Amino acid sequence: MTVAADERVARVGLARRLLIRPELGAVVGLVAVFTFFAAQSPVFRSPDGIANWLDPAATLGIMAVAVALLMIGGEFDLSAGVLTGTSGLILVTLATRFGFNVWLAMLVGLVVALAVGFANGLIVTRTKLPSFIVTLGTFLMLQGINLGVTKAITGTVQVSGLRRAEGFEGANAIFAGTIEIGGTSFRVAILWWIVVTALATWVLMRSRAGNWIFAVGGNEQAARAVGVPAARTKIALFMTTAFAAWLVGSILALRYTSVQANIGIGQEFIYIIAAVIGGCLLTGGYGSAIGAAIGAVIFGMADKGIVFLGWDADWFKFFLGGMLLLATLANRLVRRYAEEVRH
Amino acid sequence: MILETRGIGKTFGSVLALREVSMSVRAGQVMCVLGDNGAGKSTLIKILAGVHRHDTGAYLVDGSEVHLSSPRDALERGIATVYQDLAMIPLMSVWRNFFLGSEPRKGLAFDVAKARKVAREELRAMGIDIRDVDQPVGTLSGGERQSVAIARAVYFGARVLILDEPTSALGVKQAGVVLRYIARARDRGLGVVFITHNPHHAYPVGDRFLLLNRGASIGEYGKADITAQELTTLMAGGAELEELAHELRRE
Numbered sequence: 001m002t003v004a005a006d007e008r009v010a011r012v013g014l015a016r017r018l019l020i021r022p023e024l025g026a027v028v029g030l031v032a033v034f035t036f037f038a039a040q041s042p043v044f045r046s047p048d049g050i051a052n053w054l055d056p057a058a059t060l061g062i063m064a065v066a067v068a069l070l071m072i073g074g075e076f077d078l079s080a081g082v083l084t085g086t087s088g089l090i091l092v093t094l095a096t097r098f099g100f101n102v103w104l105a106m107l108v109g110l111v112v113a114l115a116v117g118f119a120n121g122l123i124v125t126r127t128k129l130p131s132f133i134v135t136l137g138t139f140l141m142l143q144g145i146n147l148g149v150t151k152a153i154t155g156t157v158q159v160s161g162l163r164r165a166e167g168f169e170g171a172n173a174i175f176a177g178t179i180e181i182g183g184t185s186f187r188v189a190i191l192w193w194i195v196v197t198a199l200a201t202w203v204l205m206r207s208r209a210g211n212w213i214f215a216v217g218g219n220e221q222a223a224r225a226v227g228v229p230a231a232r233t234k235i236a237l238f239m240t241t242a243f244a245a246w247l248v249g250s251i252l253a254l255r256y257t258s259v260q261a262n263i264g265i266g267q268e269f270i271y272i273i274a275a276v277i278g279g280c281l282l283t284g285g286y287g288s289a290i291g292a293a294i295g296a297v298i299f300g301m302a303d304k305g306i307v308f309l310g311w312d313a314d315w316f317k318f319f320l321g322g323m324l325l326l327a328t329l330a331n332r333l334v335r336r337y338a339e340e341v342r343h
Numbered sequence: 344m345i346l347e348t349r350g351i352g353k354t355f356g357s358v359l360a361l362r363e364v365s366m367s368v369r370a371g372q373v374m375c376v377l378g379d380n381g382a383g384k385s386t387l388i389k390i391l392a393g394v395h396r397h398d399t400g401a402y403l404v405d406g407s408e409v410h411l412s413s414p415r416d417a418l419e420r421g422i423a424t425v426y427q428d429l430a431m432i433p434l435m436s437v438w439r440n441f442f443l444g445s446e447p448r449k450g451l452a453f454d455v456a457k458a459r460k461v462a463r464e465e466l467r468a469m470g471i472d473i474r475d476v477d478q479p480v481g482t483l484s485g486g487e488r489q490s491v492a493i494a495r496a497v498y499f500g501a502r503v504l505i506l507d508e509p510t511s512a513l514g515v516k517q518a519g520v521v522l523r524y525i526a527r528a529r530d531r532g533l534g535v536v537f538i539t540h541n542p543h544h545a546y547p548v549g550d551r552f553l554l555l556n557r558g559a560s561i562g563e564y565g566k567a568d569i570t571a572q573e574l575t576t577l578m579a580g581g582a583e584l585e586e587l588a589h590e591l592r593r594e
Contacts, residue, residue, distance in 0.1 A: 208446040208453045211435075215443050218432035225392075225426055227415040227444035285434045 022279025023291040025330035029277060029323065030294050030301075037305035044301075044308045047184040054186065057300025058193035059248050061293045063267070064274035065193075065200045066244035068292035071275050072204070073237045074217035074284030075124060075131040079116065079138035080245050081267030086142050087113050087249030088259040089150060095165035097153060102167035102254075110246050116142070117242025121235030143265060150261035160258030168254070175247075176254035189251050193293070196244065200289035213237065218285030273320065274299055277327040298323065344406060345370055345534045346391065346422065346503050351400035353386050360386040362559045363400065368503055368534035373525065375545035376538045377578050378555035384538045387555070388505050391536065392424035393417030418444075423501035425492040427508040433481030437473060438462035440480050441495050461498070469494040469524060486517030493524045503534040510544045522548050542578050546571040554578065 038045040044053070063080060070077055087109040094105035120138055124131045150157060162168060175192070178185040204210040212233045215223035224230045253259050276282065277298060278291025302319050306312075347367040353360045361383045368374045378384045389395040390402065393411035401408050404420050411417050414424065431440050441462040447454040462476045471490045473483070480488060489509045496504050506525065510518040525548050529535055539545050545552060552569060554561045554577055561577065569577075 202452075206452050206455060208448065211439055211443055211446055211453060214435050214439065215432050218434045222426070222432055223443065225394075225414055225424065227413075227418050229415075285432065 022286060022288040022331075023294060024279070025327055026278045026291045026294040026298070029298050029327070033298050033301050033305070037301060037308065041305065041308040044305055047182065049304075049308065051184050051186045053300040053304035054190050054297070055300070056303050057297045058187060058189040059251060060267075060270060060274060060299055061193040061296030062189075062196045062244050062248050063241075063271045064278065064292040064296045065197050065289045066241045067271040068275035068278060068280050068287050068289055069200055069204065069213060070237045070241050071272070071280040071282070072217045072284060072287040073213045073234055074220065075234060075237065076135060076272065077120060077238060077241045078132065078135040078268045079120065079142055080135075080241050080271055081264040081269075082139050082142040082146065083113055083116055083242060083245035083264070084249035084252065084267070085146050085259065085261070085264035086116070087246040088253035088263065089146055089159060089261065091250055091253045092159040092162050092257075092259050093150070093153060095168075096159060096161045100165075102162070102165050102171045104167075105165075106171065106250055109250065110243070113242040113246035113249075114239050117239035117245075118235060120242075121231075121238035124238070125231040125234050139268065143262075147261045157261045158258055159261075162253060162257040168257075171250075172254045175251045189255075192247065192251070193296075196247075197289055197293040204289055209233065209236070214285055216284075270299070270320075273324050276331070277323055279327075279331060281331055282328075295327075344368070345404065346536070347403040347406075348387075348391075348397075349401045349403070351387075351390060351397045351402060353390060353395060353398050359558055361390070361397075364553075364555070364560045365400075366553045366560075366563060368536055370502065370534050371529055371532045372550045373529050373535040373537055373548050375549035375552045376536060376555065377540065377542060377545055377552060377574070379540055379578070381557070382555040383558040384540075384555055385507070386558070388424065388507055388536065388538055391417070391422065391505055393422070415444075418499075418501075421500060421502035422505065423496035423499065423503070424505040425489065425496060425507065425509060427489075427511060431480040431483075431488045431492060434479055436479055437466075437476040437483070437491060441465070441476075441491065441498075445499055465494050465498045466491065469497065469527060471524070484517065485513050486520045489513075489521045490524050493521075493528060497528055497531060497533065501533060503536065504528055505536045505538070507538050508540070509537070510539060510541065518544060540578070542571065542574040546574055 041049070043049045063084070067077060067080060090109040090112055091102070091105045094100040094108055095102050100108070116138065120131070120135055123129070123134050147157065150159060153159070175188065177188045179188055179191065204213060212223065212228045215228050216230045216233050220230050252263070274295035275287065275292045277295035278288060278293070280287030280292065303316060306316050306319070344367050349365050350363045352362050352364070364383070364387060366374060366376070376384055376387060386395065390397045393414045393416050396410060402411070403409065404422070409420070417424070432443070435443070438459045442458045447457050447461070449457070459476055466473050466476070469490070471487070471494055473487065473491070480491070483491065493504065493506070509521050513521065522544060525535055525537060537545065537549065549566065551563065551565055552574060553563045
């Protein structure tokens, strides 16, 4: 019997084991895209160049990682992009128009963001409506609030002047500053992104909550039947996405010291695309936080690489579509491998 | 008596799903619940498992009346349910499934090393031959999935195991494997509620048989009181079967 068992283990093979890692497609993509741009542009592969393309990867990556967790849990959040704008607008408006300390304004932004995430989660889990529709509703509502309130207060479609607010220097250093490494200055957002990715990976792979996230996305009823608190897990995931949106919104607001009322619109799909490139299935229950972070790096590289090569930035969209199609095809193969029933 | 129902009933809107059903399970005993589709088997086990709450009658655990609030509540009282179709999560590995909902902890973390080790050992102890606990459950056969689910329930100290049609989607050989694990769980002193519509699966392993039809009990029998043939006839509704035989007879 032991011989028979060994035989069958051998048949699984190393190649198959690697293939069913969700990040594999993203890693291959990362190597390919890096090689492509690095071969043609010396700036791209220089430390300054790396710092340059890691920056968009970082702010996108924080969101992509949170969205990946939510997608593994089987849900979408279309309001995530606009919520970065809402958080930033609250921060700048309170600090510049109402005399709030920057830290206090950030705290208010956090509370509002978490409340939006909680509401999204509560509506989805209570009504069983698809989160795509629920968060599409929140997306439109927030978009309206962002523009409406900003216009009512400032008479324009942006708020600015955060630099003069009390507590700006400290907050700016922590969320929007730079770090010198070997003569190259890297945005501190990169550090936040690494921390968020590491934390998300730990939660996913090494915590009970991680097991629950995979389970509610894989089969919510089965998870519930063995005692997984499915609704709580999902609500927590929506709140995590909201937290990430607050973090990114605050980082961007502190960096530019002003916020446009229409910021973040359209970003929600970019987050989802990065998560899918990173190996998340649209149907939930499978994926990786590191994969989503790598998906974000591919984005950052392509975004800046196209500029370094002197191409028209419009080509970025074409590239995006191509990557998405390839990634979804690769994911489908992986899923088939993983789910293949052998008798 | 670990688990007992007295005249239990449930309505969904205007539908009477279950009426006046009484049954009981002792430790080390297999209680088979038989019935055709729509007989009320699922409603009964969902009440036992804490998914639904009963409207009438009494549900007793260890002799005292309970109103279970959730499947988790039932689990905490030692009542574990293995569902036919949703026993496992296909994309998750065997060990992740094994500990789902009751993950062992090490500080704040999920003790992954322990989970892998215990899953491997427990499956082996139940005589379940799994190639590799890291493989996704989706790669296991139907019988293997049911067996893993049973081993899981036994490991987590279930005193009563409720099995929802564990053999119905399986071939003859696979069903035999699952029946063997049911017997093994019984021998370990668990009470088993075995739901099935196949009297040929129920009879060899069962100690008592509850027959349901259209939401009501049509009798509870000890193994000594009934033969496999009688059970089959009762199940199919004797007269109906004769009628069918008449209808199908060659002219």
